[in-house]
Amino acid sequence: MKPIVLILVTLVVLMAIAFAFAWDYPYLQAKIMPLGLSGMIIILSIVEIVKELSARKRLPSDSVKEETKVASNRRRRTWIEAAWVVGFVAAVFVFGFLFTVFSFSVAYTKSRSARWSISIISAAVLSLTLWVLTYYLLNFKLYVGLIPRLLGFR
């Protein structure tokens, strides 16, 4: 199945669930917008699915094979970079902003063969900027993370 079709089918399923939920809302004012919107999205998605499925398939050729190779390489890189981003957010949750920003910055730049000195200096400047911004300029506390909280940091 084409990835775009998969995305649209997922959207149709999600909107069908939303439609079913909205049906049970007690007031007309509350249900009319979600019913209308989810209904419209379902119809339009089905139209787009039909359009995608009825599009003619190209015959495999050398250039297509090359395209497939590039696409699979890009897909692999997408998973790796997406893992970095998810890891960043997960680390913020567990260790808090300051520690994560410093360690993420060092780890990310080092994994792409930057020099140690540049990695550490750029990470330190970034963390320091964040610290000054929050504690001195914006006057609020950054999220400290689950583990520091368990250790008694507030």
Add this chain to the structure above:
Amino acid sequence: MFDAFIQGLLAYGDVVAFSALLIGTAIGIFVGIVPAIGGMAAMALILPLTFNMDSIIALSIIVAIGAIAGTGDSVSTILLGIPGGGAPSAATLFDGFPMTQKGQAGQALGAMLGSASMGSIVGVLMAVGMIPLIRPLVLTFGSPEMFATIIMGISFLTVLSRGSPVKGMIAGFFGIFIAIIGYQHSTGVDRFAFDNTYLLRGLHIVPVAMGLFAGAEMLDLAISGQSIAPAELVRVGKQLRHDIREGMKAVFHNLSLWFRSVVLGYIIGVIPGLGSSVATFVAYGQAKQTCKNPETFGTGRIEGVIAPESCSNAKEGGALLTTLALGIPGSATMALLLAAIMMQGLTPGPTLMRDNLSLVFTLFWGLAIANIIGGVFVYFIMGYVSLTKIIGLSPRYLVPIILTLAYFAAFTTRQLMGDVIITLIFTFVGLLMKNFGFSRPTLLLGFVLGGYLEDYFWLSLKTQGSLFFLSPVVLIIFAITASLYIVGPLKTLVSRGLNSRRIGTISK
């Protein structure tokens, strides 16, 4: 009135008052450029410090910060694709960031500075001229008229999308759909929040915009392994200053578009309750609808920068007028200004206009002068410090910076970790949309206007009955909306007819 107008300007002849304006402008630029802070936070932080100051000095600082933070914000929007202030600068992002990617950062910055500075000056002049008419104008705009304006904005859903209109509409309706998550305002029904306290508040524009644009662009940058713009296209020093001036000249080449956007911004600014986001999106939509080759919008058209920027800055003049003359703040920034005025022992509204007219004009002058000074500041910061070098940085350094700033900005909005999660979700949604040809601006437009659409619809129905759309102003707004869709195709038909006649004459 003319005496007060001149007296208002002369107040800045005082070195201390002028210095206050300079300080406010410098703070405004700084907080605008750094994506996490924003003008509103800076105004809120400065507010207590102004308590014992002279009223002109105190209010000049506040006005300058509010006036110029948007310009600073547009700098990071154009260069890095991070709309720090949320929706207002998001409309600049649609074409400003692609211009940077094409190596035209200087032109984009120049167009932004030129249209913003000129827009704010004309907005202020219009505001001054409209002082006697402000009350009837504001009273004309009830909820049905607001609803009609929102419909005008929503009608741009298909206009904003490039490529497949069906995909554009899916994105737009999805944007409206996520805008209605949370409590329904008139009934209190929990819609798709499932009793979750974070979702019950509804999603905020900043994490959604950060994920869709900054997050997705950053991820795409990391995947491609290339810098925002190729190093050979990054201009600095003399070349960059030349590009900025070229961008400024482009405003004069698009004077009618600029003027339309200014008028639009001013009117939306005067009306309390419609906000900058509506203004900039409507301005962008009308620019796309009325300019030649609308299909190239979103790929880096300078008109796509001029329209939202001039509109956004002209809006400030209108909003300031409503705040001072009627005591009704049109936005959160104006609410803070209102608080600052009250802290000085003054009462905004007709009393202020009667007893302190010269102070009112001082604030209008302050708004205009701050924008001019701010424009000059930004020109020198860009042209001589060469901040544009950042766009040529390798992703291995740029990704941690953008990622940190985007997620940090999302967190600072309400200081909720939920906003960080939403940014993460929309980072992936944004990347999928980009890769599969769904329009992200359309989703954001739907999100911005969706909440207003429902609120004003039910309010209009309750207050004016089912025939609320028959009021003259509503009909005029609907006619303008319809004309935007008729004029374009009509122009094409006429030019085709003329061309075929010309070809016929030549062949004869």
